Every structure is written in C-alpha cells, then in structure tokens.
Amino acid sequence: MLYREAGDFKTTYRDDGQTFPITLDRLGYYAILFVAVLIVPFVINDYWASAVLLPFLIYAIASIGLNILVGYAGQVSLGTGGFMAVGAYAVYKLMTAFPEVSVVIHILLAGGITALVGIAFGLPSLRIKGFYLAVATLAAQFFLVWLFNKVPWFYNYSASGQINAPERTVLGWAVTGPAASPSAKYLICLGFVIFAAWVARNLTRGMIGRKWMAIRDMDIAAEIIGVNPLSAKMTAFGVSSFFVGIAGALLFAVYLGAAEVTEAFGINKSFLVLFMVIIGGLGSIFGSFAGAAFLVLLPVLLKNVLVGVLGWPTDLAAHIELMIVGALIIFFLIVEPHGLARLWQLVKEKLRLWPFPH
Amino acid sequence: MDQLLYGTEVLINGLMTGVMYSLVALGFVLIYKASGVFNYAQGVLALFAALTLVGIMEGQVPFAHLINAMFGTHIENFGWNIPAVFAILLTAGVMVVLAILIEKLVLQHLVGQEPIILFMATIGLAYFLEGLGDVMWGADIKTLDVGLPQGISDVVEQTTANWFGYGFFIDRLDIWATIIAALLVAALVAFSQYTKQGRAMRAVADDHQAALSVGISLQFIWIMVWSIAGFVALVAGIMWGTKSGVQFSLSLIALKALPVLMLGGFTSIPGAIVGGLIIGVGEKLFEFIMSSPDLAGSWFGFTISATENWFAYVLALLFLVFRPQGLFGERIIERV
Numbered sequence: 001m002l003y004r005e006a007g008d009f010k011t012t013y014r015d016d017g018q019t020f021p022i023t024l025d026r027l028g029y030y031a032i033l034f035v036a037v038l039i040v041p042f043v044i045n046d047y048w049a050s051a052v053l054l055p056f057l058i059y060a061i062a063s064i065g066l067n068i069l070v071g072y073a074g075q076v077s078l079g080t081g082g083f084m085a086v087g088a089y090a091v092y093k094l095m096t097a098f099p100e101v102s103v104v105i106h107i108l109l110a111g112g113i114t115a116l117v118g119i120a121f122g123l124p125s126l127r128i129k130g131f132y133l134a135v136a137t138l139a140a141q142f143f144l145v146w147l148f149n150k151v152p153w154f155y156n157y158s159a160s161g162q163i164n165a166p167e168r169t170v171l172g173w174a175v176t177g178p179a180a181s182p183s184a185k186y187l188i189c190l191g192f193v194i195f196a197a198w199v200a201r202n203l204t205r206g207m208i209g210r211k212w213m214a215i216r217d218m219d220i221a222a223e224i225i226g227v228n229p230l231s232a233k234m235t236a237f238g239v240s241s242f243f244v245g246i247a248g249a250l251l252f253a254v255y256l257g258a259a260e261v262t263e264a265f266g267i268n269k270s271f272l273v274l275f276m277v278i279i280g281g282l283g284s285i286f287g288s289f290a291g292a293a294f295l296v297l298l299p300v301l302l303k304n305v306l307v308g309v310l311g312w313p314t315d316l317a318a319h320i321e322l323m324i325v326g327a328l329i330i331f332f333l334i335v336e337p338h339g340l341a342r343l344w345q346l347v348k349e350k351l352r353l354w355p356f357p358h
Numbered sequence: 359m360d361q362l363l364y365g366t367e368v369l370i371n372g373l374m375t376g377v378m379y380s381l382v383a384l385g386f387v388l389i390y391k392a393s394g395v396f397n398y399a400q401g402v403l404a405l406f407a408a409l410t411l412v413g414i415m416e417g418q419v420p421f422a423h424l425i426n427a428m429f430g431t432h433i434e435n436f437g438w439n440i441p442a443v444f445a446i447l448l449t450a451g452v453m454v455v456l457a458i459l460i461e462k463l464v465l466q467h468l469v470g471q472e473p474i475i476l477f478m479a480t481i482g483l484a485y486f487l488e489g490l491g492d493v494m495w496g497a498d499i500k501t502l503d504v505g506l507p508q509g510i511s512d513v514v515e516q517t518t519a520n521w522f523g524y525g526f527f528i529d530r531l532d533i534w535a536t537i538i539a540a541l542l543v544a545a546l547v548a549f550s551q552y553t554k555q556g557r558a559m560r561a562v563a564d565d566h567q568a569a570l571s572v573g574i575s576l577q578f579i580w581i582m583v584w585s586i587a588g589f590v591a592l593v594a595g596i597m598w599g600t601k602s603g604v605q606f607s608l609s610l611i612a613l614k615a616l617p618v619l620m621l622g623g624f625t626s627i628p629g630a631i632v633g634g635l636i637i638g639v640g641e642k643l644f645e646f647i648m649s650s651p652d653l654a655g656s657w658f659g660f661t662i663s664a665t666e667n668w669f670a671y672v673l674a675l676l677f678l679v680f681r682p683q684g685l686f687g688e689r690i691i692e693r694v
Contacts, residue, residue, distance in 0.1 A: 076474060
C-alpha cells in the first residue's frame with residue numbers, strides 16, 4: 001500500500017469530496033484521533049497537560065479562528081487578545097450567574113457573545129483595508145482590556161480585580177477549578193478542538209469559505225461577481241471571533257483557573273496567535289495546528305535546553321528565546337512564506353511520486 | 359474659569375506629548391514611503407538605541423550576562439565613562455550598522471513579497487531586537503541622562519502665574535523635545551528637498567521601478583532610509599528614555615505611534631506631525647474631561663479614568679471610517 005490515490009476508486013460524489021482523499025492520510029487521521037481520545041487521557045500527567053498539551057489545544061482553537069479571518073478572508077486582526085478576553089469574561093459571568101447550567105453550554109455561549117463583539121469591531125473593515133484595518137483592530141484590543149480592567153461588574157467586584165473559575169463538572173467529572181484532573185481538562189479541550197476543526201474545515205470548503213477566499217483575493221472583483229462583502233466579512237469576523245472566544249474561555253476556565261486581564265490577554269497574546277497562523281500557514285487548518293504546536297513546544301524546548309542542560313539563568317534564557325522566536329519568524333518568512341503547512345504539502349507531493357520521481 | 363485654565367494646561371502638555379508621538383511616527387513614515395515596509399520594529403529600534411547609548415556611556419560590556427553565564431566569569435564594566443556627545447555619535451554608528459544588517463539579512467530576501475509578509479517580518483525583527491537589547495545590555499531599568507534639562511520650568515510657571523494667577527506646570531524636557539523635534543523635521547525636509555540623496559529617496563518613494571531605471575540604487579536608498587529611521591529612533595529613544603527611564607515599555611510607544619499614522623496617513627510627513635498633535639491633545643483632554651468629577655461627573659453622572667490606553671485607537675478608528683486614507687495620505691484608488 002503506497003501513498004497515492006491510484007487504486008482507491010471513488011464511487012460517489014461524497015467520496016470524491018472527502019477531506020483526506022488518500023487512504024494512508026485517512027488512516028493516519030483516524031489513528032491520531034484514536035490515540036488522542038482513547039490513549040492520551042490515561043497516560044497524561046500534570047506536567048505534560050499544563051506545559052504542552054492544554055496550551056497546544058487551546059491555542060490551536062484560537063489559531064483556527066484567526067486563520068479563518070486572516071488566512072481565508074484576508075482581514076488582518078491584531079485584536080485576538082481582546083476577543084479572547086471577551087470569551088473569558090463572558091464564561092466567567094455565565095458560570096457565576098447560572099451555576100446549574102452545564103459549563104459546555106457556557107463556553108459555547110461565550111463564543112457566541114465574542115462573535116457579536118467581533119462583528120461589532122469588524123464593521124469598520126467595510127471601509128478600512130490592509131494595514132489601516134490591522135491597526136484599527138488594535139482599538140478592540142486596548143479598549144476591551146481597559147473595559148474589563150475598569151468596570152468592576154465584569155469581575156464581580158472582587159477586591160483583587162482577578163477572575164477565578166469556580167468548580168464545574170461535566171458528566172460528574174470536574175473540568176474547572178483546582179480539583180479538576182489533567183485528563184478531564186485535556187478531554188474537554190480536545191472535544192472543543194475536534195469540534196472547531198471539523199466546523200472550520202467544512203465551512204471553508206463550502207460556499208461561505210469560497211466567498212471568504214474571493215474577498216481575500218480581490219474584494220472589488222468578488223463584489224462584482226456577486227459576493228456580498230458585508231455578509232462575507234461579517235461572517236468571517238463572527239465565525240473567527242466565535243472560535244477565539246471559545247479559546248479564551250477555555251484558557252481562563254480550564255487552563256489558567258484565575259486570570260488578570262492585562263496579564264493574560266494583552267497585546268502579546270494577539271501577536272502570539274498571529275505568529276502561530278503565519279508560521280503554520282495562512283489559509284490552512286493543518287497549519288493552525290502546526291503553528292500552535294511549534295510555538296507552544298519551542299519555548300518549552302528552549303527552556304529545557306538552556307536552563308536545564310546548560311544551566312543558564314532563566315531571565316537570560318527568556319531573552320534568548322525572544323531572539324530565537326524573532327529570528328525563526330524572519331527565517332520562515334524568507335524561506336517559506338506559506339508556512340509549515342506548505343512544507344508538509346511539499347513532503348506529501350514528494351511522497352506521492354516516491355520511489356519513481358521521474 | 360479654573361477648569362478652563364486647567365484645560366489649557368492639559369492642552370499644552372498634550373501638544374508636547376503629541377510632539378513625542380510624532381517623533382516616533384516620523385520614523386515609520388520615512389521607511390514606509392521609501393520601501394513600502396510598515397516597520398513595526400520602530401519602537402524597539404528606539405529602545406535598542408537608548409539601551410546602546412546608556413551602555414556605551416556607562417562603559418558596560420556588551421553581552422556581559424551571556425559571557426558570564428557561559429564561562430562563569432564576572433565581567434560587568436570596562437570602567438570608563440564616555441561623554442554624551444561622543445556616545446551619541448557611536449550609537450548613531452551602531453544604528454547605521456544595524457540598518458545595513460537589516461537590509462542585507464532580511465529585506466533583501468523579501469523583495470517583492472506581499473506587504474503583510476514584510477510587516478510580519480518586522481514584527482519578528484522587533485522580537486529579535488528586543489531580545490538582543492536585553493542580552494547585550496541587561497534588562498534592568500536604566501536612567502539616561504545626556505544633559506537635557508529636566509523638571510518643571512520655573513519661567514513658564516512664573517509668567518503664567520503673573521498673567522492668569524495660576525502657574526502652568528510644564529516639563530522643561532518637553533519644551534526641549536519640541537524644539538529638537540522641530541529641528542529634526544526641518545532637517546529631514548531640507549534633506550529630502552535639497553540634496554541629491556534626498557531627491558533619490560523621493561524618487562524611490564514615488565515609483566521603485568522608475569527609480570531603478572534611471573540608475574538609483576534601491577539597496578543604497580533602503581540602507582540610507584533605515585539609517586535615518588534608526589537615527590530618528592535614537593532621538594526618540596533619548597527623549598523618552600530621559601523622561602521615563604530606559605526600559606521595555608519604551609518599545610510600546612510604537613503602538614502609540616500607530617494611531618498617529620492612521621490619522622495622518624502612512625505616507626505623509628506633515629501628517630505624522632499633525633496626527634501626533636491631534637492624538638496627544640485629544641487623549642489628554644479626553645482623560646481630563648472624563649476623569650474630572652466637575653465636568654464628566656456633572657454632565658454624565660459618572661467618571662472614567664486611564665482612557666489614554668485606548669482613546670487614540672478609537673479616535674483613529676472612527677476617523678478612518680470617514681476618511682480611509684487618513685488626513686494627508688494619498689488617495690486610495692482601487693482597480694480590478
């Protein structure tokens with residue numbers, strides 16, 4: 001069984017349109033799902049969950065969201081941190097106001113609220129384009145963070161200005177709060193990741209995704225052939241913010257447990273997610289995962305090598321990490337502006353011809 | 359009447375702050391005009407310049423922290439102090455070297471890429487320079503003193519006290535910053551209007567290909583523009599560094615310069631200055647009105663504070679909805 005389409009006969013249109021047309025890819029995908037859902041939860045420990053897996057899954061959702069906006073619809077946003085904060089504060093308010101409702105519903109609702117906020121801040125995109133838009137979305141970032149800092153209603157008038165996630169259970173397992181086990185946290189994040197990737201993949205290859213891409217490639221031309229820029233841009237902002245909001249809600253409720261808005265959702269978060277999208281690959285769901293994995297693993301790896309192996313002080317390691325991340329971003333942009341997803345695609349093209357490339 | 363006087367004082371201070379914003383925005387505009395690169399790293403350039411200046415003045419050993427960690431030594435200082443003027447010249451030299459390196463290592467390989475990719479590259483550059491600055495000179499907060507006068511100006515306070523019966527508090531540093539910024543702008547305008555290189559720079563800004571075809575070296579112009587931007591960053595770094603210490607937050611003034619650019623338009627030097635003044639005055643006055651119990655408190659029944667964080671962006675956002683190319687920007691013409 002070689003890695004190619006030949007011999008794999010598609011007998012229906014449904015088959016022909018599947019996401020993984022190559023048998024090996026499909027099997028690999030099922031294998032990864034199997035391992036992620038049925039094996040990892042039993043072997044996961046606290047360190048792996050909190051240092052690698054949880055941030056990876058949560059940022060994967062955020063970068064899928066941002067990738068829809070930047071990679072598919074071509075609207076650059078630097079307000080991701082602000083929108084994640086909306087998700088976090090929305091889920092906090094919902095959790096404390098309606099304790100009897102399931103936290104899963106709260107997280108989805110938080111995504112919905114973020115979508116509305118995203119659409120409101122996306123409205124100027126009809127008039128403003130390119131860099132001007134990117135800078136305009138900074139207004140969302142700074143305004144939202146300020147709002148959550150200054151209006152005590154959002155943090156329930158707590159003295160410290162922090163928000164703390166109360167304990168909530170799903171099917172009897174605690175998923176938020178200090179009592180939650182690593183595998184429960186992992187599974188709820190994984191559930192949302194699979195949901196997000198599935199929805200995003202199917203949206204982007206359907207009519208709405210094609211509209212987004214038409215707007216991205218040339219908005220005036222798209223308008224002339226009948227794509228309504230208002231609905232296309234607003235849906236892009238809405239869907240994108242929905243996922244970003246879910247990521248923010250999970251980041252706060254499941255991963256951090258307690259959050260202070262300027263620290264957890266500052267401008268750096270916006271850039272981090274944007275880098276994930278760029279390094280992973282614009283306009284690719286796989287790229288969102290690859291980018292998130294890369295930027296979550298890199299600091300862990302560097303820290304282990306510089307502090308653990310070489311024994312350098314942590315602050316020095318942090319600065320060197322900044323330099324390496326910066327240099328890597330430039331390196332990737334020079335060598336492969338289409339990101340890790342494009343590299344992966346090239347590997348697959350090579351594999352398809354192997355072992356007879358001519 | 360009192361409120362009016364306070365308001366005037368706030369207005370004047372806003373103008374001074376606006377000049378400082380313009381100073382940073384100017385660096386952006388120069389690079390954007392000449393190479394079409396939206397240089398996010400401008401703020402970090404200012405931080406890096408200020409760090410280097412302090413390091414040179416105090417005779418710090420570059421990379422001391424790293425060397426000590428690697429070899430277990432305890433090097434900290436060369437043990438000399440270099441006078442400010444000489445140190446500024448040396449730092450300007452460092453910025454030129456940096457400009458050449460940026461051109462050779464980064465920009466040259468990205469010619470012809472989409473603007474957004476170039477923008478991302480400068481964000482990467484910003485991260486790199488931030489890390490480099492910290493590794494080279496250490497991350498602690500440093501004080502910078504190149505001999506600029508500081509503190510409240512007595513003359514202004516006395517005069518205004520005599521005129522209005524209320525003395526205005528205005529920092530002497532702000533006054534000097536305004537003067538220096540005005541001189542810098544005048545010098546830049548003179549340079550771009552009356553010298554050969556300046557004319558070449560404007561030609562490149564107008565049309566890259568046409569400039570190439572009449573024999574202007576793009577590489578040279580880019581190095582030159584980045585050097586000038588580095589120099590502007592140095593001036594901005596000196597001003598802000600003297601005002602609030604040389605530390606990481608210095609690089610965040612780049613973020614404040616962005617709305618200035620949006621208001622003024624990315625391609626216009628006068629726009630950067632007018633935009634800076636509008637933002638500076640606007641945010642100070644808005645903060646003054648909204649946080650004062652006598653004004654906002656009696657008008658709206660509530661007061662809000664720390665609006666300076668977002669006011670500039672929201673103002674720019676609202677403004678752009680009505681005029682997408684900014685005040686002085688070139689009209690955006692779109693064709694299919």
